[in-house]
Amino acid sequence: MDPRGALNCHTVLMAENKTQPTDVDVAAYLDAVTPEKRREDGIALDAIFRDVTGEEPVMWGPSIVGYGRYRYRSPVNPRSHGEWPATGFSPRKSQLSLYGLKDLPEGAKLLPQLGKYTEGAGCVYVRRLENIDEAVLRRLIAIAAARPDDPAPGS
16 A cells, blocks of 8 residues: 555545544454455464564554554655555455555565566455465565655655
């Protein structure tokens, strides 16, 4: 997810970040995901993201499971700024949306080795977890999780 000027693949950001952390229990959310295959993949992704990031997940809005956070500032519109998960995912009905994996040059360069995926403006779509290379996914998550805050204008 790249909220620094581009709309994300689900258009959750405008001038201000309307998607905020919530108190929704991540395990309860994942347990309720349908269909069953998407629920299983979501639970598996949660374990991977927790292991790689060392972070407890937080729900952002109604459907994004986020790990860590960073402060972003749009290079196009400096008034557009806020906090966003460093990385995360959303187990949507038709596919998994993975956030933060391609935002940094190192991640973008590694992404072609992930396996079978498609790209949105700010996320990576995966239909089935078994269609991607878990070792590459773990490296991409680690890159995203280490993301620094965006610099303030004039820095």
